[in-house]
Amino acid sequence: MSLLEGKTILVTGVANRWSIASGIARQLHAHGARLILTYQGERVEDSVRKTAAELGGGPVFPCDVTNDDSLDALAAAVGRIDGIVHSIAFVKKEDLSGKVYDTSRDGFAMAMDISSYSLIALVGHLKDNLNDGGSIMALTYLGGTQIVPNYNVAGIAKAALEAIVRYLAFDLGDRGIRVNAISAGPISTASSRQVAGFSAMPAKVAAAAPLKRTISADDVGNCAVYLASDLSSQVTADVHFVDAGYHAMGMYPEAPKA
Numbered sequence: 001m002s003l004l005e006g007k008t009i010l011v012t013g014v015a016n017r018w019s020i021a022s023g024i025a026r027q028l029h030a031h032g033a034r035l036i037l038t039y040q041g042e043r044v045e046d047s048v049r050k051t052a053a054e055l056g057g058g059p060v061f062p063c064d065v066t067n068d069d070s071l072d073a074l075a076a077a078v079g080r081i082d083g084i085v086h087s088i089a090f091v092k093k094e095d096l097s098g099k100v101y102d103t104s105r106d107g108f109a110m111a112m113d114i115s116s117y118s119l120i121a122l123v124g125h126l127k128d129n130l131n132d133g134g135s136i137m138a139l140t141y142l143g144g145t146q147i148v149p150n151y152n153v154a155g156i157a158k159a160a161l162e163a164i165v166r167y168l169a170f171d172l173g174d175r176g177i178r179v180n181a182i183s184a185g186p187i188s189t190a191s192s193r194q195v196a197g198f199s200a201m202p203a204k205v206a207a208a209a210p211l212k213r214t215i216s217a218d219d220v221g222n223c224a225v226y227l228a229s230d231l232s233s234q235v236t237a238d239v240h241f242v243d244a245g246y247h248a249m250g251m252y253p254e255a256p257k258a
């Protein structure tokens with residue numbers, strides 16, 4: 001029997017086929033999950049519907065996490081679910097370079113609303129759709145706990161997101177619902193390319209990480225399969241790194257001589 005047979009997982013954050021959420025959806029589907037995908041706005045609707053059609057033909061619903069009416073409508077539409085994947089972030093481009101002390105009040109509020117509070121909003125609206133024993137996961141990044149130049153307010157939002165994961169794990173633990181984060185290494189996507197200097201990051205990680213390789217969205221998807229499945233039934237309030245071990249390095253090896 002497939003690991004996720006009989007489980008319905010709601011996946012947010014598919015913008016295009018390169019999105020981390022797309023890699024997650026591909027792997028959840030490959031292991032037998034029934035998928036529900038959401039899209040933010042008409043700009044990406046066609047792309048998300050195409051992805052859904054390729055991955056089992058499950059339903060597709062609009063979802064803007066900044067809009068409570070949108071979340072109410074989603075809760076009314078989705079029915080019973082066994083898991084939620086939160087793969088959502090947004091930071092103004094001007095806040096992804098330069099100095100953190102130049103972050104505007106408005107830019108900070110927007111980053112925190114879409115990248116952090118959105119997990120509270122999503123879970124708050126969908127908690128009655130979730131079956132007991134379900135699994136919630138959110139995408140985070142090393143920049144939430146370590147200094148990553150230019151990640152700036154995005155890192156501050158990830159710190160909040162990881163704290164929210166722990167508190168929600170406590171809130172939902174009595175229902176056997178688990179809440180975890182996956183901390184992915186750098187993957188080229190529409191969002192990550194907004195970070196100044198991003199293009200050099202995957203190669204830097206591959207050069208320094210114990211496994212000496214870059215990360216793909218499907219690598220992240222494999223971790224999501226484990227977290228969505230009953231294999232991780234005693235794992236909650238945790239951050240799982242899918243970064244070839246880069247996060248554990250305390251000093252980086254010399255670059256090889258050309």
Ligand code: 0WD
Nearest residue numbers: 013015019020040064065088089139141186187189191192
């Ligand atoms: O290196 C990377 N790419 C990493 C990404 C490393 C570690 C973590 N992450 C995280 C991101 O911070 C984010 O939480 O993974 C998550 C997914 O990011 P992604 O796959 O890198 O980027 P992308 O394909 O752009 O998906 C992010 C999506 C949005 O895409 P667009 O490109 O359309 O802005 O977040 C969604 C949207 O689909 N999103 C929203 N969804 C609902 N309501 C909203 C919103 N208001 N705003 C953005």
